[in-house]
Every structure is written in C-alpha cells, then in structure tokens.
Amino acid sequence: MQIPFTVAPRPDTGVNNAKIGVWLFLASEVMLFGGLFSAYIFLRIGAPEWPGEIGGHMYERASDILNVPLATLNTIILIGSSVTMVMSWASLAMKRFDRYRLYMGATIALGFAFLIVKAFEYGEKFSHGYLPAENNFLAIYFVLTGLHGLHVIGGIIVNMYFMWPGARMWKTDPKRFTNRIEIAGLYWHFVDLVWIFLFPTIYLL
Amino acid sequence: MADHAAVPEGHHGEDVHHTSFWRKYIFSTDHKVIGIQYGITALLFLLFGFSLVMLMRWQLAYPGEPVPLIGWLFTDDTMPGGIMLPEFYNQLGAMHGTIMVFLGIVPLAVGAFGNYIVPLQIGAPDMAFPKLNMASYWAFFVGGVIMLGSFFVPAGAAKAGWTSYAPLSVIESMGQTMWLLGMVFLITSSLLGAVNFLTTIVQLRAEGMTFMRMPFFVWAQFITSFLLLLAFPPLEAAAFLQLSDRLLDTSFFMPSGLVVSGEVVDVAGGGSPLLWQHLFWFLAHPEVYVLVLPAMGIVAEIIANNSRKPLRGYKAMVYSLIFLGFMSFIVWAHHMFITGMGQAMSVFFQTTTMIISIPSVIILTALFLSLWGGSIRFTTPMLFALGFLPMFGIGGLTGLPLGLAPTDIPLHDTYYVIGHFHYVVAPGTILALMAGIYYWFPKMTGRTMNDTLGKIHFWGTIVSMNFIFFPMLIQGMAGVSRRLYDGGEIYAHAQDVIVYNEVMSIASWVLFVFQIPFIVNLLISLKKGKAATDNHWDATTIEWSAAPSPPVGHGNFHDLPQVYRDPYEYSHPDHDEDYWPQNAPPAEASED
Amino acid sequence: MSEHSVEEIKKHVRVYMLVFGSLAVLTAVTVVVGYLELPFVPALIVALLIATVKAGLVAAYFMHLVSEEQVIRSLVWLSLGLLLVMFLLFSVYYVDQIGLMIFGF
Numbered sequence: 075m076q077i078p079f080t081v082a083p084r085p086d087t088g089v090n091n092a093k094i095g096v097w098l099f100l101a102s103e104v105m106l107f108g109g110l111f112s113a114y115i116f117l118r119i120g121a122p123e124w125p126g127e128i129g130g131h132m133y134e135r136a137s138d139i140l141n142v143p144l145a146t147l148n149t150i151i152l153i154g155s156s157v158t159m160v161m162s163w164a165s166l167a168m169k170r171f172d173r174y175r176l177y178m179g180a181t182i183a184l185g186f187a188f189l190i191v192k193a194f195e196y197g198e199k200f201s202h203g204y205l206p207a208e209n210n211f212l213a214i215y216f217v218l219t220g221l222h223g224l225h226v227i228g229g230i231i232v233n234m235y236f237m238w239p240g241a242r243m244w245k246t247d248p249k250r251f252t253n254r255i256e257i258a259g260l261y262w263h264f265v266d267l268v269w270i271f272l273f274p275t276i277y278l279l
Numbered sequence: 280m281a282d283h284a285a286v287p288e289g290h291h292g293e294d295v296h297h298t299s300f301w302r303k304y305i306f307s308t309d310h311k312v313i314g315i316q317y318g319i320t321a322l323l324f325l326l327f328g329f330s331l332v333m334l335m336r337w338q339l340a341y342p343g344e345p346v347p348l349i350g351w352l353f354t355d356d357t358m359p360g361g362i363m364l365p366e367f368y369n370q371l372g373a374m375h376g377t378i379m380v381f382l383g384i385v386p387l388a389v390g391a392f393g394n395y396i397v398p399l400q401i402g403a404p405d406m407a408f409p410k411l412n413m414a415s416y417w418a419f420f421v422g423g424v425i426m427l428g429s430f431f432v433p434a435g436a437a438k439a440g441w442t443s444y445a446p447l448s449v450i451e452s453m454g455q456t457m458w459l460l461g462m463v464f465l466i467t468s469s470l471l472g473a474v475n476f477l478t479t480i481v482q483l484r485a486e487g488m489t490f491m492r493m494p495f496f497v498w499a500q501f502i503t504s505f506l507l508l509l510a511f512p513p514l515e516a517a518a519f520l521q522l523s524d525r526l527l528d529t530s531f532f533m534p535s536g537l538v539v540s541g542e543v544v545d546v547a548g549g550g551s552p553l554l555w556q557h558l559f560w561f562l563a564h565p566e567v568y569v570l571v572l573p574a575m576g577i578v579a580e581i582i583a584n585n586s587r588k589p590l591r592g593y594k595a596m597v598y599s600l601i602f603l604g605f606m607s608f609i610v611w612a613h614h615m616f617i618t619g620m621g622q623a624m625s626v627f628f629q630t631t632t633m634i635i636s637i638p639s640v641i642i643l644t645a646l647f648l649s650l651w652g653g654s655i656r657f658t659t660p661m662l663f664a665l666g667f668l669p670m671f672g673i674g675g676l677t678g679l680p681l682g683l684a685p686t687d688i689p690l691h692d693t694y695y696v697i698g699h700f701h702y703v704v705a706p707g708t709i710l711a712l713m714a715g716i717y718y719w720f721p722k723m724t725g726r727t728m729n730d731t732l733g734k735i736h737f738w739g740t741i742v743s744m745n746f747i748f749f750p751m752l753i754q755g756m757a758g759v760s761r762r763l764y765d766g767g768e769i770y771a772h773a774q775d776v777i778v779y780n781e782v783m784s785i786a787s788w789v790l791f792v793f794q795i796p797f798i799v800n801l802l803i804s805l806k807k808g809k810a811a812t813d814n815h816w817d818a819t820t821i822e823w824s825a826a827p828s829p830p831v832g833h834g835n836f837h838d839l840p841q842v843y844r845d846p847y848e849y850s851h852p853d854h855d856e857d858y859w860p861q862n863a864p865p866a867e868a869s870e871d
Numbered sequence: 872m873s874e875h876s877v878e879e880i881k882k883h884v885r886v887y888m889l890v891f892g893s894l895a896v897l898t899a900v901t902v903v904v905g906y907l908e909l910p911f912v913p914a915l916i917v918a919l920l921i922a923t924v925k926a927g928l929v930a931a932y933f934m935h936l937v938s939e940e941q942v943i944r945s946l947v948w949l950s951l952g953l954l955l956v957m958f959l960l961f962s963v964y965y966v967d968q969i970g971l972m973i974f975g976f
C-alpha cells in the first residue's frame with residue numbers, strides 16, 4: 075500500500091512528509107550544536123583567560139591565533155554556495171534542468187573549496203603544534219569546526235548523489251525530484267547557518 | 280549445457296526464497312515486523328540487565344563470598360574463585376543501568392509498542408519513513424552489540440556508572456570508549472525513530488482522526504518523541520566531547536591539577552566536570568519521562584478498555600502531558616543540588632521541580648478516577664495496569680523530597696534515590712509494559728496468553744518488587760550510600776539496616792523465578808494459545824476495530840479507516856453495545 | 872512551497888540576489904568590527920546581533936520560512952525557544968555559582 079503524502083502536501087498541515095521530516099531533523103541539529111555552544115559558553119565563563127596560554131605564549135584575542143582572513147573567505151564561500159543551492163532548486167521549479175546541473179555543480183565545487191580552505195587552516199595549526207590537547211580554546215575550536223566540517227562533507231555527498239545518480243528521477247517524477255532538492259537545500263542552508271554563528275563566536279570574540 | 284543451466288536455476292530459486300525471508304523478517308520495512316524485532320531484542324536485554332543485577336545482589340547480601348552454582352563460569356579478572364572483584368561490581372552496576380534504560384525500556388516502550396501500535400491506532404498503512412524505521416532498529420542493534428562487546432575488551436566494560444560522570448569516566452579504561460560509541464549509535468537510533476514518529480503522527484492520521492480524537496497512548500508517544508528529538512542531541516554533543524577528552528587528550532571535563540593515585544594527571548586542564556553533569560542531565564531528566572510516558576499511555580488504554588468507561592478528563596490529561604513535556608527541559612539541575620550551585624539557581628530548579636509534579640499528579644488522578652463507577656474486568660493486563668497506579672504513586676511521592684534541596688542533600692547518592700527511581704521505572708513502567716504485552720499479544724499474534732499463568736506472574740512480580748525496593752528507601756534514609764561494594768558492611772551507621780540486604784537480594788531472585796511463568800506463557804501461547812477474535816477485548820480504538828488480528832501484511836488495513844468519534848466511547852447511552860468503535864459509521868447506531 | 876509559476880520564481884531569484892548582497896556586506900561589517908578591538912561586551916552584542924540578522928535572512932529567504940506553513944514555523948520556534956533556555960540556564964548557572972548575585976539571591 076502507498077504511504078500517503080510522500081509527494082503531495084497533506085491538506086490540513088499544508089506540507090508533505092519529507093518536509094516535516096527534514097525540519098524535525100534540523101530541530102535536533104539545532105540542539106546538537108546548541109549543546110556544543112552551551113559547552114563553549116560554560117567553559118568560556120569559567121576560564122580566567124581566553125584563548126589563554128598556547129605554546130607558552132599568552133593570547134588575549136582569538137583573532138591573534140586563528141586566521142580571520144581565511145575564515146572570512148570561507149564565510150563568503152559558504153554563503154555563495156547557499157545561493158547556488160537555492161538557485162538550483164529555483165531552476166528546477168522553472169523546469170530548467172540544464173541550469174540545475176550548473177548550479178548544483180557550483181554548490182558542490184564551493185563545498186569542496188570550503189573544505190580545502192579548512193584543511194589549509196588546520197594544517198597551519200598543526201604545523202605550529204597547536205593541537206586540541208593544547209588548551210580548551212583550541213579544543214573547542216577543533217571540535218566545533220570539525221563537527222561542522224563533517225556536516226559539510228555529508229552535505230556534499232548528498233548533493234553529489236542528486237547531481238548524478240539521483241538526478242534520474244527528474245525524468246520519471248520531476249515534482250518529487252524538485253521536492254528532494256528543496257529538502258537537500260534546507261540541510262545545506264542549515265550548515266551555512268551554523269557557520270554564520272561559529273565564525274564570530276570562535277574567530278572574533 | 281543442461282548441466283550449466285540447471286545449476287543457476289536451482290540457485291536462483293533458492294535465492295528468491297532467501298531474499299524474501301531476509302526482507303520479510305530481518306531487513307523488513309514493515310512497522311509491525313520492526314516493532315516485534317525491537318520487542319524481542321529489548322526483552323532479551325531486559326533479561327540480561329536483570330541478570331547483571333542479580334549477580335550484584337549476591338555480592339551485596341554476602342560480600343566476599345563466592346557466588347554459588349555459576350561462580351566458576353567467570354574469568355579470573357572478574358570473579359576469581361567465584362568472588363566478585365570490585366572492578367567487576369562497578370562494571371555490572373554501570374552496565375545494568377545503561378542496558379535497562381537505553382537498551383531495555385526505551386526500545387520496548389517506544390521502539391516496540393510505539394512502532395507496532397501507533398500507526399494502527401491512527402489508521403496509517405505504515406510509518407512515514409519505513410526505511411528510516413529499519414535503519415533506526417539496526418542502529419539500535421549495533422549500539423547494543425557494542426555495549427555487550429565492551430565486556431570483552433581489556434579491563435572490561437564501563438565502570439563509571441550509567442551517568443558516566445567525569446573526570447572518573449575520562450580516566451577509565453577502554454570500556455568507557457565503547458560505552459560512548461555505543462551511546463552514539465543508540466542516540467542516532469532514537470533520533471531517527473523520533474523523526475519518524477512525529478512525522479507519522481502529524482501526517483498520516485486517518486480521515487477524521489483529529490488530534491483530540493487520538494488515543495492517549497498516541498499522545499504519550501508523540502510527546503515522548505519530542506523529548507527524544509530535542510533532549511538527546513546535547514548528550515550526543517557531550518559524548519563527542521568525552522570521546523575527544525579520552526582520545527585526543529583534550530580537557531573539556533578535566534579540571535586543572537587533577538590528582539589521580541597521587542599523581543597530577545598530565546592534561547592541559549581548565550575544563551569542568553560539572554559541564555558533563557549539565558549536558559548529561561539535560562538529556563537524562565527528559566529521558567526519565569521517556570521512560571514513563573509510554574507506560575502511562577499503555578495504562579490509560581487498558582484502564583479505559585477494562586473499566587468500560589471513557590477516560591475521565593482525557594483533555595486535562597493531554598494538556599498535562601504537553602505541559603510536562605515542556606517543563607521536563609528545565610528541571611535537570613535537581614540532580615545536582617550538591618554541586619554547590621548558587622541560591623538563585625537552586626530556588627529556580629526546586630520551583631520547577633515542584634511544578635512539574637503537578638501534571639504527573641493530574642494524570643495519575645485522572646486514571647484513578649476513571650475507575651470510579653466502572654464495571655471493571657479484572658483481566659491480566661488490567662491487573663498489571665492497576666498495579667502501575669500505586670507503584671508510580673510511591674515513586675512520584677518519594678521524588679518530592681528529592682526535589683527540594685534541604686531534604687535532597689542528605690538523601691542524595693543514597694539508596695533512597697535508587698528506591699525512588701526504581702519505584703517509578705520497575706514496578707511502575709515495567710508493570711505497564713507487561714500489561715501492554717498481555718493486552719496487545721492477541722493483536723500481534725491472533726492468539727491469547729494464558730490467564731492463570733498471567734496472574735501468577737502478576738502477583739509474584741508486584742510482591743517481590745516491593746520487597747526489593749521498599750527496603751531501599753529505609754536504607755537510604757539511614758544514610759547508606761548507593762555506591763558501596765559491600766552493601767555497607769563496614770559502616771557503623773548502616774548496621775541497623777544492613778539486614779535488609781539479604782531480604783532484597785532474595786526478593787530479586789524470587790522476582791526472577793516469577794518471570795519464568797511469563798516466559799513460558801509467551802513462548803507457548805505463540806503456537807498454542809487460544810485463538811483470539813479480531814477485537815479481542817471489545818475495544819473502541821481502531822487498531823482493534825478496523826484491522827484484523829494480526830493485521831494484514833504490509834499496509835495494515837484492507838481500506839484505510841474513517842474515524843467518527845472520540846477514542847473511548849465505552850457504555851455510550853446512544854449505543855446498544857457497551858463499546859462504540861471510533862470507525863463505526865454513525866448510521867449503524869440509528870438503524871438498530 | 873508547493874506550486875509556483877515561473878514568474879513567481881523569477882521574483883524569488885531577485886530576492887535571493889539581494890539577500891546574497893546583504894549577507895556579504897554584513898560579513899564585511901562583522902570582520903571590520905572585529906578589527907576595531909572593542910571591549911568584550913559591546914563586541915559580543917554587535918557580533919551576535921549581526922549573526923542573528925544574517926541567520927534570519929538565510930532562514931527566512933533561502934529556507935523559505937517567510938512563506939512556510941504554520942507547523943514548520945511552530946517547530947522552529949519551539950527549538951529556538953529551547954535553545955535560548957539552554958543558553959540562558961547554562962550561563963546563569965555558572966555566574967550564580969561563582970558567587971555573583973542574581974535578582975538579590
């Protein structure tokens with residue numbers, strides 16, 4: 075038997091199952107990052123200095139130890155990828171599959187660009203011996219950005235699926251495929267959203 | 280050529296049979312099969328977790344004496360010569376709690392009953408995301424295997440309690456890493472399940488099944504899923520942080536200058552052990568409601584059905600449930616009154632704790648009042664449901680002194696706390712779950728369970744459980760700590776109450792003996808039980824009235840039902856029969 | 872978001888571009904304010920304010936919350952409310968514990 079409302083919205087709620095599902099998932103993600111941010115708040119209020127002593131040197135500001143220009147670049151990259159993501163959905167809604175391909179490709183490329191910049195940034199830290207075990211500032215920096223990075227990787231995998239094998243659905247069930255891209259987009263924007271808060275809290279404050 | 284063709288053909292035939300078996304019973308996406316998978320796994324885990332504590336009870340009653348009969352089965356680093364080592368005692372304690380809560384009760388209450396019953400009660404063909412449902416079960420299964428496997432790693436399983444308090448947990452042996460990994464899987468499983476339940480309940484209710492016509496059990500699962508969805512992620516975050524502390528040597532939970540065995544631990548320090556407690560209890564208080572709300576749901580179904588009356592105050596119960604859900608997020612620090620919190624926070628958490636007991640009392644009172652004036656049928660499920668009421672009552676009442684700092688400070692970390700929460704979870708929730716098994720067994724199998732064996736099971740269970748848990752309250756008030764390997768033998772202040780150790784231990788083994796009729800009953804009734812009619816209990820809710828027992832394969836109903844009225848229209852004046860199913864068209868009534 | 876005419880989508884696209892512009896500008900502002908080395912509290916307030924505006928823009932337009940159904944919006948408010956409660960209690964708990972007075976207690 076068919077499960078109702080997989081594609082068409084349920085009349086009284088106005089949405090289909092997948093839409094509710096992904097938003098519920100995002101609500102739990104809010105609490106996941108919320109837990110980590112709470113940990114950050116808790117550790118930070120308790121710390122006499124922040125970032126504190128790293129490698130025998132006392133730091134007063136996060137921007138003295140982290141690479142703000144790189145992180146700014148990454149912010150722009152991620153915001154850009156959000157735009158291309160929403161454009162890929164809009165292209166499908168306008169029945170322009172060719173443009174969908176283009177924008178989705180750009181989203182994936184920007185996702186990789188973000189990871190490369192991140193890898194560069196991590197490499198710089200490692201080469202100075204700034205490891206998570208060094209102090210709590212670095213620890214929370216690595217855990218928060220690391221978990222965010224994992225979310226980016228997950229998003230890229232989803233997007234690549236919809237770029238290639240998953241895109242076959244466009245031929246058989248275009249409406250459902252458009253819905254799926256919207257859902258994937260919601261997740262991708264959420265990852266962007268987390269970064270929007272991560273960037274000032276970790277790098278600038 | 281002929282030879283060549285014959286082989287693949289035979290092979291092929293077998294293959295088809297093979298896949299269908301695997302798809303049907305192992306990697307099924309049918310919520311009913313998944314529910315039963317959850318149920319069997321969870322019951323086995325409950326039995327295992329119970330066995331762990333039966334061993335511990337020997338050590339508490341007869342400290343230092345070799346365990347009879349089975350002592351020789353154990354290795355030298357757990358029980359040399361049958362005598363339990365303290366390290367092993369700690370493993371048993373930590374794993375008992377973990378297994379009972381995360382691998383026993385939640386999977387049985389939510390994974391099994393929720394999965395099987397919720398779609399049927401709202402008139403849905405399946406859960407909204409059948410594949411996620413399957414993934415949820417298998418994530419749970421892997422988590423369980425990791426937890427069990429942790430007994431076999433060097434230095435054994437986790438030893439830092441089910442709460443895994445830092446910094447002890449951070450400096451513990453490898454078993455703790457396994458515990459954390461296992462928890463990540465279990466949390467993932469619960470999150471997938473919660474997303475699925477919520478979507479199903481919001482989206483797949485049958486025509487006419489408005490929110491206020493949903494059976495109370497569905498409401499309970501709905502709120503439970505919200506708690507799982509929003510409270511579990513912070514614990515997942517905490518598990519990541521603790522993993523990082525253990526594997527990357529960070530100091531999220533490690534204070535500066537921590538001394539272990541006379542040496543300062545070589546970490547950067549600056550972390551906070553209290554941070555773990557906050558993140559843990561932010562989950563774990565809502566979690567205790569996850570343990571009890573489905574139980575309340577089951578009891579409500581059974582009481583309405585067996586008192587042949589609508590629930591008294593259904594609406595008040597639903598609103599209480601919603602309120603309880605909200606409040607359960609802002610009471611967590613009542614587990615932390617002795618952590619030296621400031622006055623303002625202490626006052627805040629005491630107040631919220633007192634407030635949250637109000638909705639629990641409303642629900643309990645409504646259930647009691649629902650009995651008033653009913654023509655009660657004392658069936659086996661009803662006995663268990665009735666047993667739940669006073670037991671949960673004791674559990675809730677003993678919670679109040681714990682919710683106020685002045686009385687909690689002497690009681691904290693004593694056996695009183697153990698007594699309190701076991702009253703809620705063991706004679707409370709577990710009785711309700713048993714009630715659910717007896718109640719829905721005919722639905723799931725088309726057969727009934729034996730009544731006599733059921734009654735023996737009930738009386739044996741409730742009596743022996745009280746002999747286990749009531750003395751704990753007494754010992755706790757005498758100040759006996761909950762963490763003693765020898766049950767308090769060496770403490771002067773424990774001497775007056777130490778005799779209870781033997782009573783409690785014997786009662787726990789008696790409890791085990793009384794589970795045998797249940798196990799026998801369950802197994803025999805599967806094949807030999809009396810055949811049940813489709814609506815065995817003359818119930819009004821549509822899992823009984825609209826679907827055959829057992830329900831038709833994938834899809835549940837022949838036609839999706841249409842719902843016309845409230846869930847518990849028993850003994851309705853406008854209707855001849857004493858039950859008026861939710862899906863019976865109104866015309867039927869005026870005809871006769 | 873269910874059915875859309877091509878015209879509507881074109882309007883959306885213009886909005887997306889505007890949002891992108893605003894996000895870029897706001898990012899620049901954040902970084903510039905960061906280099907001003909303000910004292911902690913004003914810096915915190917400015918940074919969080921800007922981040923909230925940015926996040927709001929992403930959620931409202933890219934995630935379509937402006938035109939989303941009530942169920943979804945209630946869910947978002949629920950999780951945000953809970954998040955705020957969590958932040959608040961975690962910070963107040965610590966401040967209270969290290970001995971600062973709160974509301975006269």
Ligand code: HEM
Nearest residue numbers: 567570571613614636639675678679681682691692700703
């Ligand atoms: C109805 C009102 C309730 C109140 C006021 C209450 C209060 C408390 C308090 C204050 C504690 C902490 C005691 C301490 O550690 O010093 C506690 C512990 C506990 N409660 Fe309750 N409780 C209530 C109901 C429940 C329910 C319904 C459950 C579960 C189904 C439950 C399960 C637990 C558990 C598992 C613990 C102990 C955890 C541990 O320390 O290992 N409680 N309760």
Ligand SMILES: [Cu+2]
Nearest residue numbers: 564567611614
């Ligand atoms: Cu609690």
